[in-house]
Amino acid sequence: MKVNIPCWMVVTAAVSWLEQSAHAKTIREGTTVKVSVFYESLCPDSQDFVNTQLAPVWGTFKEGELQVEFNPFGKANWSIAGTHYDFTCQHGDMECACNMAQACMLKLVPEQKDLVPAIHCMMSNQPTLGEGCLPAGVHVEDLRRCLIQEGETRLHKLGMETHNLDPALNFVPWILFNGRFVSQDWENSLSNFKDVLCTNYLQNTDECKAYNTHKKQKIYF
Numbered sequence: 001m002k003v004n005i006p007c008w009m010v011v012t013a014a015v016s017w018l019e020q021s022a023h024a025k026t027i028r029e030g031t032t033v034k035v036s037v038f039y040e041s042l043c044p045d046s047q048d049f050v051n052t053q054l055a056p057v058w059g060t061f062k063e064g065e066l067q068v069e070f071n072p073f074g075k076a077n078w079s080i081a082g083t084h085y086d087f088t089c090q091h092g093d094m095e096c097a098c099n100m101a102q103a104c105m106l107k108l109v110p111e112q113k114d115l116v117p118a119i120h121c122m123m124s125n126q127p128t129l130g131e132g133c134l135p136a137g138v139h140v141e142d143l144r145r146c147l148i149q150e151g152e153t154r155l156h157k158l159g160m161e162t163h164n165l166d167p168a169l170n171f172v173p174w175i176l177f178n179g180r181f182v183s184q185d186w187e188n189s190l191s192n193f194k195d196v197l198c199t200n201y202l203q204n205t206d207e208c209k210a211y212n213t214h215k216k217q218k219i220y221f
Contacts, residue, residue, distance in 0.1 A: 030204035033197065034067045036176040038162055038169055040074035041098035042091035045190070047123050049173045053193035055120035060207050066197065067112060070119055072102040073158040074172040085152045087159075094127050096155075101129040103154040104146035108138050177201060 037054065039046035058066050076089040076099065089095040102122060109115045114135040121133035129147070131140050146154070162169060167181055175186045177200075189196045195215075198208035 033201040036069040038071045038174040042095040046173045050123040057194045072099040073162045100151040100155045
């Protein structure tokens with residue numbers, strides 16, 4: 001018996017197949033990954049991850065291979081006070097100010113090659129609003145203007161993204177790989193971020209090929 005399948009079902013199935021094929025190809029290639037880090041500026045665990053894992057490892061890869069998305073909000077919360085947002089942060093009001101400064105840094109420094117070193121600088125010198133971490137071409141006045149005019153709304157936006165995480169954040173830093181939370185990869189990244197990347201996400205980059213060869217030869221422990 002001939003079965004007529006609606007055209008829209010055929011198109012939907014084809015699009016879904018193409019998307020899955022593209023995703024699978026990306027995974028097989030193992031040459032790029034987006035890592036999203038949800039953290040707090042004054043949290044010791046967050047500082048340790050950015051300073052000893054993320055920033056040093058990021059510097060070993062070619063441009064575009066390891067893309068980092070920063071979200072400096074963590075376990076903070078907010079209430080609405082008139083026309084303003086009133087933030088409460090795990091490590092006090094100073095952390096709220098430093099988180100807000102990093103939210104502005106994300107706007108002022110869009111290029112990864114400048115942003116990752118800038119965030120690393122801030123996380124290595126906390127508490128700071130980042131005046132001494134600005135890359136060339138970005139001025140202290142720009143940072144101050146952003147803090148005054150946009151700081152609250154930018155931090156609130158990061159807070160909304162954090163509160164919409166599924167599964168919900170219960171520790172910082174909280175790490176996603178290509179938009180997905182993988183518990184084992186998150187946990188292992190806190191102590192050996194590069195191994196997680198080279199095992200599961202960037203295995204076909206030159207850096208990881210060398211790393212994995214050395215690992216097999218027990219050069220890395």
